[in-house]
Amino acid sequence: MLRIHNSLTGRKEVFRPIEDGHVGLYVCGMTVYDYCHLGHARAMVVFDVVQRYLRALGYRVTYVRNITDIDDKIIARADELGESMGVVTRRFTEAMYEDADAMGCRRPDREPRATANVDAMQALIQRLIDAGYAYVSEHGDVYFAVARFPDYGQLSGERLSDLREGARVESGEGKTDAADFALWKAAKPGEPSWPSPWGEGRPGWHIECSAMATNELGERFDIHGGGLDLKFPHHENEIAQSEAACGHGWVNYWLHNGHVRIDGEKMAKSLGNFFTVRDILAQYPAEVVRYFLVASHYRGPLNYTLEALANARSSLERFYRALRGLPWGEPSGGEAEAARFHEAMQDDFNTPEALAVLFDLAREVNRQREAGDERTAAGLAARLRELGGLLGLLGDDPERFLKSGTGASGLDDPTVEAMVAERTQARKDREFERADALRDQLQAAGIILEDGPEGTSWRRV
RNA sequence: GGCUAGGUGGCAGAGUGGUGAUGCGGCGGCCUGCAAAGCCGUUCUACGUCGGUUCGAAUCCGGCCCUAGCCUCCA
Numbered sequence: 001m002l003r004i005h006n007s008l009t010g011r012k013e014v015f016r017p018i019e020d021g022h023v024g025l026y027v028c029g030m031t032v033y034d035y036c037h038l039g040h041a042r043a044m045v046v047f048d049v050v051q052r053y054l055r056a057l058g059y060r061v062t063y064v065r066n067i068t069d070i071d072d073k074i075i076a077r078a079d080e081l082g083e084s085m086g087v088v089t090r091r092f093t094e095a096m097y098e099d100a101d102a103m104g105c106r107r108p109d110r111e112p113r114a115t116a117n118v119d120a121m122q123a124l125i126q127r128l129i130d131a132g133y134a135y136v137s138e139h140g141d142v143y144f145a146v147a148r149f150p151d152y153g154q155l156s157g158e159r160l161s162d163l164r165e166g167a168r169v170e171s172g173e174g175k176t177d178a179a180d181f182a183l184w185k186a187a188k189p190g191e192p193s194w195p196s197p198w199g200e201g202r203p204g205w206h207i208e209c210s211a212m213a214t215n216e217l218g219e220r221f222d223i224h225g226g227g228l229d230l231k232f233p234h235h236e237n238e239i240a241q242s243e244a245a246c247g248h249g250w251v252n253y254w255l256h257n258g259h260v261r262i263d264g265e266k267m268a269k270s271l272g273n274f275f276t277v278r279d280i281l282a283q284y285p286a287e288v289v290r291y292f293l294v295a296s297h298y299r300g301p302l303n304y305t306l307e308a309l310a311n312a313r314s315s316l317e318r319f320y321r322a323l324r325g326l327p328w329g330e331p332s333g334g335e336a337e338a339a340r341f342h343e344a345m346q347d348d349f350n351t352p353e354a355l356a357v358l359f360d361l362a363r364e365v366n367r368q369r370e371a372g373d374e375r376t377a378a379g380l381a382a383r384l385r386e387l388g389g390l391l392g393l394l395g396d397d398p399e400r401f402l403k404s405g406t407g408a409s410g411l412d413d414p415t416v417e418a419m420v421a422e423r424t425q426a427r428k429d430r431e432f433e434r435a436d437a438l439r440d441q442l443q444a445a446g447i448i449l450e451d452g453p454e455g456t457s458w459r460r461v
Numbered sequence: 462g463g464c465u466a467g468g469u470g471g472c473a474g475a476g477u478g479g480u481g482a483u484g485c486g487g488c489g490g491c492c493u494g495c496a497a498a499g500c501c502g503u504u505c506u507a508c509g510u511c512g513g514u515u516c517g518a519a520u521c522c523g524g525c526c527c528u529a530g531c532c533u534c535c536a
Contacts, residue, residue, distance in 0.1 A: 314485065353476075
């Protein structure tokens with residue numbers, strides 16, 4: 001029985017899909033005007049885990065993630081680069097795929113692009129105008145009249161009166177209410193635009209997701225996710241538009257992932273404290289980054305530090321050392337751990353707890369191996385791989401992972417192998433001084449040796 | 462000012478009304494030529510604060526303090 005924390009109600013609820021055996025999942029994707037930073041990576045990995053786990057539970061999942069390819073920031077970026085919007089969005093869409101693929105994220109089933117769905121957005125806007133929820137300003141902008149939608153604030157807990165009093169709500173621009181938001185923006189000279197019943201213009205941000213989600217998943221679907229920063233106003237406005245248009249509830253469960261922080265602050269472009277995924281991937285294996293993201297609960301904040309990444313790496317090393325040297329086979333044994341793992345995952349995707357179970361399993365693998373029962377150890381190791389796989393982890397070859405290291409050690413594999421062989425000979429000859437000198441030399445180059453009953457293995461720091 | 466999350470041991474990070482997750486680190490032991498790794502044991506009065514409920518709370522309730530986020534584009 002899967003329970004998930006629904007931000008709409010603020011509590012954990014038993015998940016019941018609308019259609020038996022099927023889950024419609026919509027996640028707000030990127031605005032493609034720059035490279036992904038770690039915050040984007042978190043959202044991608046979090047919902048990749050959600051999607052994977054739902055499938056592991058046997059659900060058919062329709063996973064939809066949009067691509068916002070029309071937006072003020074894109075226009076600005078294209079101007080800045082002296083390129084067309086299409087060129088810019090294509091480049092950063094490709095970059096997003098590279099990053100997401102590297103981190104082992106399965107591609108969504110559907111990835112609607114805003115520019116390909118303007119018709120659906122216009123239809124939705126028209127519907128809202130007809131139903132009296134939206135109005136056209138004298139400048140040709142269309143606004144959603146927030147006051148006409150009594151349930152406004154159901155997701156964020158914000159009250160309309162508080163919002164109006166808030167210092168940061170803009171007024172003017174033809175709005176009748178400061179809290180109203182744009183559905184359609186009249187084109188300024190030189191801006192990309194589409195013809196519409198209200199004049200040349202382009203869609204507002206919020207209407208994109210309402211239109212595309214409904215288009216792909218219907219007027220009522222199961223799960224809508226995104227970063228915490230989208231909760232208000234974006235998701236609140238999506239709800240208002242969609243429910244106003246269809247006249248009933250829209251999404252059953254809302255999921256929001258927490259922010260990545262750096263030095264206790266949100267990682268954000270405006271603060272200039274962000275790290276791009278590709279910069280981090282240049283220094284750490286993608287699986288380490290993924291582990292780091294999965295090692296804390298998706299709803300909480302995640303502090304980015306070098307220590308945390310190092311920690312993620314040593315955790316993975318522990319797993320891969322347990323796996324090392326055992327044959328890939330069918331899982332056997334570890335049923336109790338598997339049950340605990342699933343219990344954790346079904347409790348609002350508690351990945352840290354699930355990982356704790358995996359550590360227990362790794363210890364059991366080591367115990368069995370130490371006891372000389374390699375057969376049992378191999379069965380458990382396969383179980384460990386199987387469960388890790390549900391999180392998108394532990395799919396690598398242990399030797400490969402352990403020998404990959406963080407940076408350049410200066411010594412290539414054949415050199416290391418040669419030195420190891422030389423040391424082995426020295427040890428055989430009981431020339432321990434020479435053997436230790438070689439080991440020290442390797443260690444200085446970031447190579448750690450481990451002497452086992454079946455010879456010496458090594459890994460990079 | 463309003464709204465939303467949080468405040469856990471040396472660090473990271475789960476969890477729970479009553480037997481001190483898990484990882485990293487420290488210490489001791491086994492193993493090893495010595496290490497490393499592994500295993501075993503262990504350290505550390507851990508749960509922001511003040512009250513309340515309870516046989517019993519860190520876990521429930523209330524006040525307070527602090528942190529972060531949102532209220533403007535943001536995963």
